[in-house]
Amino acid sequence: MTTTRYIFARIAQAFGVNRRQRRMSEAASEMHLLREAEQVLGQSVWERVEEVEELGVEYWNLRKLIKEREEIRSKLSDCEAVLADAHEQRSSLLNAKSDSQLELEEKRGGLLADLEKLAKDRDSVIQQAREIRRVYDGLKMKAEVLQREGTSESIEKTRSRMTELKTRFTDLKTDRDRIASSIAEGDALVDIIDNQLSEERQKHRAEASVAFQQIGQANRDISALKAQQGLIDTQMRQLYSEIGRHVSRNAFVNEQCKQAAKGHIPMIDVMRALRKSVAMNHRLAGM
Secondary structure (H helix, E strand, O other): OOHHHHHHHHHHHHOOOOOHHHHHHHHHHHHHHHHHHHHHHHHHHHHHOOOOHHHHHHHHHHHHHHHHHHHHHHHHHHHHHHHHHHHHHHHHHHHOOOHHHHHHHHHHHHHHHHHHHHHHHHHHHHHHHHHHHHHHHHHHHHHHHHHHHOOHHHHHHHHHHHHHHHHHHHHHHHHHHHHHHHHHHHHHHHHHHHHHHHHHHHHHHHHHHHHHHHHHHHHHHHHHHHHHHHHHHHHHHHHHHHHHHHHHHHOOOOHHHHHHOOOOHHHHHHHHHHHHHHHHHHHHOOO
16 A cells, blocks of 8 residues: 555545455555565575674574574485385385295196196096986987887897996096096195295295385384474574564664665565555554
């Protein structure tokens, strides 16, 4: 708000035009801009205010906080390096395979291939046995009919063929049992290898658990350090604001502040105008 606008607003108030909410809103917005400007100015000039006695507390606190922040950043960098190494180690251990593990996996693959072939052989034997059983049942029915008809020569041929089929069926049953036994032995071997592989993987997990612990500790350390850094940054912003406020208020009445503010006078002029505007808006709002 300019002086001219202030005068017109006072005249309007005299005629009953009161915009209290608008004045308060404008004052709040201008105060926010002023606080940001004070922080920016303080951050720009703080290194020049060592000789300003009134700012001794702020200046030396900033020096101390900057040193602490540098130490925290160094620790953060170390923790992040530890975290990266731990992640790499964990990934390497979990993905690594020992020679014994590779050998077991190769043996397991061979066994599974053999078991698949045995399963196909068993299915083939069972299918042949079913076909023989079907032919045998047909011949058995044929023999019963021929016997009733009294055709002895045909009956003997039929029974001879039935005997051949029965012998073949018995051989197939023996083959099926042999194949089933081989499959059971293969399944047992696969189970043994699976257990051995599980033990090998568990060894890798045990080795990787150390890396997991390092990751957890590094994450906790990083969180704590970032919290400390955030607190320091907040304190520094407050100190910057205090320095910026003091320098901007005294840049034209104090030689040391004038020297510190060199190069920032236009900004200080804007800040003075904002303070004046805030004060006028407060008066118009009746505060």
